[in-house]
Amino acid sequence: MTPADNTLRQPATPELYPIRTVATLTGVNPITLRAWERRYGLIKPTRTDSGHRLYTQNDIDNIHRIVALLDKGVSISQVRNALSAPAAGPNSGEETGPWINYRTQMITAITQFDEERLEDLYNEMLAIYPADLMTRKVLLPLLVELGTRWETAEGSVAEEHFFGVYLRNKLGARFHHRHRHATGPKILAACLPGEQHEIGLLLFALAANDAGFRLILLGGDMPLADLPHAARRSQCDAIVLSGSIEPKPSLLMEALPQLVAAIDVPVFVGGLTSIRHRDAINAAAAQALGNDLHAGLKRIGEVLSDNPPTP
Structure with a gap:
């Protein structure tokens, strides 16, 4: 056998990923990954000489399987057995788990x-x-x-x-601890006028940040008339408005269409308001996202992919 033949027969070295990259790829934060390893033995990364964890693609695939099992209601203590069990059929839809x-x-x-x-x-x-x-x-x-x-x-x-x-x-x-790591499109996010509760906005911001978007948060009860100036100065790629309130008719019939006409980036509305008033929001040339964070972020990504920002 020639040296060249011997080289060809060597097994390929699997690509290894550091924990922060794995966290980005799977959406599972490093603290949780360490807990799954130490407390439950669910994953077994290799270690560098200096003790840093490195994960294979197989580890990443298993992490995705663990998340799917937890989502189905399997308790964390039962996940290890479930990983080695045959795939179960669809559940009845009744919520289980913790x-x-x-x-x-x-x-x-x-x-x-x-x-x-x-x-x-x-x-x-x-x-x-x-x-x-x-x-x-x-x-x-x-x-x-x-x-x-x-x-x-x-x-x-x-x-x-x-x-x-x-x-x-x-x-x-x-x-605030995590948002500086994002490098994707920039979203200007605020609550609708009259909406004082910022929790939905913050939950959206965290999910968007995990998906790679950059966020500029303007908080609650944001006058729509101030947003065109903020959009131009921040050079954002999209505006997202959050709300669960019953808006004044003038908001949907006048203020929202005026906002859309005044800027050249897409405007999205999420939360319960966007479910109740989907037709009016769409008629204003904005886009209603509903109350599902993942579906909403997927839609934003699709729209921005079709309309990439101007360099």
């Missing part, structure tokens, strides 16, 4: 204004589950439940405000 239990415990902590317990539950979830999964399965449903409790007089405004302030502080800290 999500209802977490929401129940958090509602109890909120009604007792127990911030220490709320903090313990939040940190426990964040250490075990991907932030996106925690948002979809616990935080968003919890916000809806709190709103329903207030509307039916079962809960109080004080409870809703207590949790809102707590969550805004947690999400704001996470966003």
Whole structure:
């Protein structure tokens, strides 16, 4: 055998990825990846001489499988067995897993204004589950439940405000810690006029940042007339408006069409407002995103791909 033949028969060295790259590819933060390794033995990265973790493509594929199992309601303690079991058929659609239990415990902590317990539950979830999964399965449903409790007089405004302030502080800290790493299209994001609750906006910002978008946040109750100037000065690629309120008719019939006509970047509206008033939003030449963060971000990406920013 010639040296050349011997070289050809050598197995290819698999490409290895550092933990931060894996976090970007999978949406699972490094803290959670380490917990899955240490506490549950779900992944086994190799180590460099200096102790840094390196992951193969097979590891990344397994991480995606773990996320899918958790999304189906498999508890974290059962994931290891589930990974080696044959693929299960579709479930009945009934929610399973730890999500209802977490929401129940958090509602109890909120009604007792127990911030220490709320903090313990939040940190426990964040250490075990991907932030996106925690948002979809616990935080968003919890916000809806709190709103329903207030509307039916079962809960109080004080409870809703207590949790809102707590969550805004947690999400704001996470966003400011991570947003500088994004390099994708720039989104100017704000709440609709009259919308004081910024939680939905912050949840969108975190999901968008995880997807690689750059974010400029303008907060709650944003006058639409001020946005064209902000859009030009920031050189953003899109504007996203968030809201769950019932807007004034003039907002949809006048202010929104005027905003769209005044700028040359697409305008999107998300949240419950965009579900209730989808036709009016689309008639204003804006785009209604609904209340699904992933579907909304996918739509934004598609629109921006069709209309790339001018260099």
